Every structure is written in C-alpha cells, then in structure tokens.
Amino acid sequence: MITYPFLKKGATIGVTAPSSGVPVNLHDVVKQACSRLEQKGFQTICGETVWTQDKAKSALAITRAAELNAMLSDAEIDLILPPWGGELLAEILEYINFENIKNKWVLGYSDTSALLLAITLKTGIATAHGTNLVDIRGEYWDETTAMWENVLSTPSGGSVLQHSSPLYQKEWQHDNPSPCVFHLTEETRWKTTSSSTVKISGRLLGGCVDIIRHLVGTPYGDVQSFRKQHIPGEPIIWYLENCELSTTDLRRSLVQMKLAGWFDNCSGLLFGRSSANMPVENYTIEDVYLDLAEDLQIPIVYDIDCGHVPPQITFINGAFAEVEVEEGKGTVLQIFK
Incomplete structure (x- = not known):
C-alpha cells in the first residue's frame, strides 16, 4: 500500500x-x-x-x-x-x-x-x-x-492525466531571460525501441541514473523489500534520466541495476531527454536502449519529458501509471491507489 x-x-x-x-x-x-x-x-x-x-x-x-x-x-x-x-x-x-x-x-x-x-x-x-x-x-x-x-x-484514490510537451528546451540561455524561464523551441517526440505504439502499466519508480545508482546495495535502495511490503506482485515502470554519463557509463549503471534485481517484474522503462549520452567509440545511446530492450524483453520509451532537458512531467514514485505512446506523443495517467 x-x-x-x-x-x-x-x-x-x-x-x-x-x-x-x-x-x-x-x-x-x-x-x-x-x-x-x-x-x-x-x-x-x-x-x-x-x-x-x-x-x-x-x-x-x-x-x-x-x-x-x-x-x-x-x-x-x-x-x-x-x-x-x-x-x-x-x-x-x-x-x-x-x-x-x-x-x-x-x-x-x-x-x-x-x-x-x-x-x-x-x-x-x-x-x-x-x-x-x-x-x-x-x-x-x-x-x-x-x-x-x-x-x-x-x-x-483519484487520478491525473499528463501529456507529452509540445516543445522542449534545447539549451539554457541564462543571459537571455524568458518569461517562463525555459526557451521551448524544439518539437517534442517520444521514441520507442520497438513499434511506434506502446502501452504499459505498473508502479512508477525512478530518478536521475547518475544519483540513484549509488543507492544500489544500500538500505536506501532496497527495492525488493519495498515490493514485498507495499506493492506485492505488481510490475514496476522505471523512469530514468541521464545528467552527465557517457553511453558506456550509463550502460554499466543499468547493468548494475539489473543485476541488483531492480528491473525484475518491470513492464517498461522510460528515459528522459539528455544532453549527455556521449557515444564511446561508436556505441550510441540508441545502442544502449536496444541492448536493454533485448536484455529485459520489454518496451523502452526514450526522449520523454523528464530530467535536465525541460520541461518535465511530474512523476509520482509509488503511483500506479498507465503510459501510452503513439506517433511521437505520449500520455501518463497516474492513479493514486
């Protein structure tokens, strides 16, 4: 509960x-x-x-x-x-x-x-x-x-629906203040590793990969105990975003999470847009997502509104969510049950 x-x-x-x-x-x-x-x-x-x-x-x-x-x-x-x-x-x-x-x-x-x-x-x-x-x-x-x-x-007991943004900010312009803080200039498109349509549901958990990876193996990252006590038998949707990691560092971090059991009974993963994700040799961020989809046999959605490339959807850790993606647009319905 x-x-x-x-x-x-x-x-x-x-x-x-x-x-x-x-x-x-x-x-x-x-x-x-x-x-x-x-x-x-x-x-x-x-x-x-x-x-x-x-x-x-x-x-x-x-x-x-x-x-x-x-x-x-x-x-x-x-x-x-x-x-x-x-x-x-x-x-x-x-x-x-x-x-x-x-x-x-x-x-x-x-x-x-x-x-x-x-x-x-x-x-x-x-x-x-x-x-x-x-x-x-x-x-x-x-x-x-x-x-x-x-x-x-x-x-x-209620629910709230959010939509993918129309536009996102490509880069910060601190010397050029905007009335809404952000400079929203680029068309938002949510992407997937598989078909153009994705529908997944589960309990939301997530955060910045650079940071939350350091909870693995500590008393503050005990996903298994949380599952048993609060959401027994329910799948998880992980939403994640990369602030500063290269593609190989991100891949290592995701493998660590997988080996720690964080992705057990996971119905899908959502990745925020990132200005990091720098390729190492020719290992690109798309390769990371494809490798993860192959590892876990679940849908991967990326370039969503989450993290350091604003704007961002408000994701509630613990909430039940239904996520739908079609033709580059997405919706996140969160149910507080």
Whole structure:
C-alpha cells in the first residue's frame, strides 16, 4: 500500500537545501521563486541552508539533515521543495529520521531524486519527481511544468492525466531571460525501441541514473523489500534520466541495476531527454536502449519529458501509471491507489 500526501489550497512550502545551496549572487532567484508561489496563495518558509554554498554543498551533512528532518516532521509544512539539486545529497541519507516523516510531498529532481526514491522505498510514502524551486520563478509556467500543482493536489484514490510537451528546451540561455524561464523551441517526440505504439502499466519508480545508482546495495535502495511490503506482485515502470554519463557509463549503471534485481517484474522503462549520452567509440545511446530492450524483453520509451532537458512531467514514485505512446506523443495517467 502506498500513502499519498495531498497539497491543499494555501499550503505551506518548506524550502531547504539537502544538497546544494544558493550562492549569494543568486539569492534573488530564490526570492523571486518564493514570491511567485506566494502570489498563487502558498506560504513559503526558507531554511538557513538555502542561503549558503561551499565545497559543493550547502552545509555539513549533519546540518543539512537536521534542517530537513525538522521540516519532514513539522505538521505545518505541506511540501518540501529544494531550490535545486547538486552533488552530495548522498551524504545525508544516514542521518534522515525516516520513521518521523509526516505525510507530505517532497518535490524535485537531479540530486534530490536520491532523497525521493529513498523516502518512498523506506516508508511507502509517495514522492514527486518534477520541477525544482528555481524553475518556477517565471512570470508564468509552461503547461507541462504547471501540472506539478494539479498532480500534487490529486486526492488519494483519484487520478491525473499528463501529456507529452509540445516543445522542449534545447539549451539554457541564462543571459537571455524568458518569461517562463525555459526557451521551448524544439518539437517534442517520444521514441520507442520497438513499434511506434506502446502501452504499459505498473508502479512508477525512478530518478536521475547518475544519483540513484549509488543507492544500489544500500538500505536506501532496497527495492525488493519495498515490493514485498507495499506493492506485492505488481510490475514496476522505471523512469530514468541521464545528467552527465557517457553511453558506456550509463550502460554499466543499468547493468548494475539489473543485476541488483531492480528491473525484475518491470513492464517498461522510460528515459528522459539528455544532453549527455556521449557515444564511446561508436556505441550510441540508441545502442544502449536496444541492448536493454533485448536484455529485459520489454518496451523502452526514450526522449520523454523528464530530467535536465525541460520541461518535465511530474512523476509520482509509488503511483500506479498507465503510459501510452503513439506517433511521437505520449500520455501518463497516474492513479493514486
């Protein structure tokens, strides 16, 4: 059984930096994002870690964990939303009080995905892989990103449908600000390794491969125990995205996940667009996907709206999903059961 938080009207959002904080020259970006949320009726509370950054992290691991634990156990905070990802969230996992987590949403991606997956696997509480705080600082939100609010406001037992984006952003243009933050210029096309039509269903789990691969073999990546306790007998759909890995490093990581049993009873895999995926010799990303499809004998869908090439769909770890892809377009129906 999965426990689903619910984002109420006028919710209080806790902003903390369990990985990277924000350097002084970018503090205004955080203040602008909080202001946008407050204009929409939310309340925001920023922790001290948000405003500091040194040696690739916002603060010492114990300090980051203490602030996060305080927000996770605070019944007045409805959603935890880090400013962005980073590099060293893994350092805090051993200090998190998983048994004290109240039923609330945690939303983010990149390095944050290790926290999201660990919470769901350890507790059965659903977590949300989607936008981070600084990406919703714009004058308006594109239709794909904006769905985070609808998804998190779906009641337990309800369902929510999301569509593939019309356009995606090819590259960041920080010196050319856009009213919605992103520069959405390229036509989105979801691709598959097999037929042009794919229909799969199962429980969603996933995140950034660069990060969540480090949970394999630890108490925070115990997929088998999660299956037995929370989703016995049900298939999993893994959604994954690559931030910085070469094709061979990605392949090694996927093989490791397979050997660890993460892909047992898997109905399909979804891969986000990536600006990484650099070929090694002539081993391309398409080769990686074809090898994985051959290994697992399941559909592989790629170039979906997930990860570091925005915009992105809000995927709920633990939710039951029905994913359909046809002629380059996709839908994700998530059912909170």
